[in-house]
Amino acid sequence: MDDDVARPLPLLGAYALEPADPAEARALYEGVAALGVGGLELPLPAEPLTDAGVWDVDPAWDLLVTCIPTVMGRLAHDAAYGLASADDDGRDRAVADVARAASFARRLADRAGRARVVGIEVHSAPGPREGSTDALTRSLDELVAVDLAGARLLVEHCDERVGDRPAAKGFLPLADELDAVARAAGVGVAVNWGRSAIEGRSTATPVEHVRAARAAGVLGAVVLSGATDAPTAWGDAWGDAHIPPRGDDPALAASAASLLGVDEVRDTLAAAGPATLVAVKVSVRPRDASVEARLAVARASLGLVAAAREVRERATREGAQPLADEVAR
Structure with missing residues (x-):
């Protein structure tokens, strides 16, 4: 079965989290190394x-x-x-x-x-x-x-x-x-969740794009980067600013208006299939956030993706559709 294929560890677009100070940037990447990413x-x-x-x-x-x-x-x-x-x-x-x-x-x-x-x-x-x-x-x-x-x-x-x-x-x-x-x-195609949502003004558009690329046999990667339909600290509505997902982790409190949540992650990964390369790309606000705060956002975002994936895979094994609130438990 397709779902029996091992999923590669996600990559992290840490450059979007990178502080301007070189020493802090180095500390950020050293912290990323402890997050269990594939690259x-x-x-x-x-x-x-x-x-x-x-x-x-x-x-x-x-x-x-x-x-x-x-x-x-x-x-x-x-x-x-x-x-x-x-x-x-x-x-x-x-x-x-x-x-x-x-x-x-x-x-x-x-x-x-x-x-x-x-x-x-x-x-x-x-x-x-x-x-x-x-x-x-x-x-x-x-x-x-x-x-x-x-x-x-x-x-x-x-x-x-x-x-x-x-x-x-x-x-x-x-x-x-x-x-x-x-x-x-x-040559393959990568689908960026946030940019597809911006295009369609809808959380359904990224899944549609993933399905189209997969049906064509060319889906190579999915980049999980958020979008929002409301003004936030990341800027105006529908801006391409890599807002993190919304979730219960305190590190994600500032991105509560993000359209990317556990439902959307789960549905996107289901459409992509298990062998597709996945990257998570998020940024932080305020822009002068500490290295620890940046790492906390990265950790929470990766954790949400892992939890959504686990819930979906468990439901697939049990023949049931998972509920989004299971991820929080």
């Missing part, structure tokens, strides 16, 4: 690449490299940038950035004697106004020929532009991304 989701390192970094706190960690901070930084000054760009120069610049991620993966694999980067998250910027599915397909075709040192390219779906409504990212629709991925051997 990190981390942003593509800046140039020049160095041999030392937070990825070395635990050499056993697997790594999921996300290009989204680089993508958004480039787009702020270069509207033609992106793997889906209709502008050849802009597309080439984006391909070069992903090639840099591949170089990072090879460098770590050479040092470790094994593949450490399990996935590289890429994106369908700049979106439908300046880009196309065909351009994204060309970029993916070029990148699958690159030595990725065991990593899998994953097109992380971000909210598509819906009418005249302001978008958090405004990239290509999932259907277009699935079309491009279907034409590029070995």
Whole structure:
């Protein structure tokens, strides 16, 4: 049975929790090492690449490299940038950035004697106004020929532009991304819970996206990052600010308005299947929170995911649908 497949330990997007002070940041990652995660989701390192970094706190960690901070930084000054760009120069610049991620993966694999980067998250910027599915397909075709040192390219779906409504990212629709991925051997799709919820203004949209990617045979990862339909300390409603889940743990009190809770985690994991890579990405407020407070949010968020998974798996074994309030007991 599908549910008999061992689930990998979740990764943590700890960079979203990282304090500005380097010493505190190091202390954060040392604390993360005690949380029982399978590894990190981390942003593509800046140039020049160095041999030392937070990825070395635990050499056993697997790594999921996300290009989204680089993508958004480039787009702020270069509207033609992106793997889906209709502008050849802009597309080439984006391909070069992903090639840099591949170089990072090879460098770590050479040092470790094994593949450490399990996935590289890429994106369908700049979106439908300046880009196309065909351009994204060309970029993916070029990148699958690159030595990725065991990593899998994953097109992380971000909210598509819906009418005249302001978008958090405004990239290509999932259907277009699935079309491009279907034409590029070995490439997968990652679904970010928060960004899908932002797109659909609904907690149902992430599950729909997960099911669509899985049905296409290309679901590679699920990133559990929250969203909210109300103003909070994280900003305006429907902002992409990685609000943590809501839950009973005191560390999650500030994120009580999050739309991501145990029901949503359970339903998303059920749709994804047991073998899908899962990452948890949360941030904290206030921004000057202590390292201990940051670790408490990470611990509570990971604990909620683990509890939701356990309840669902127990119910599956017993042939019953679990109740959300079981997680709190």
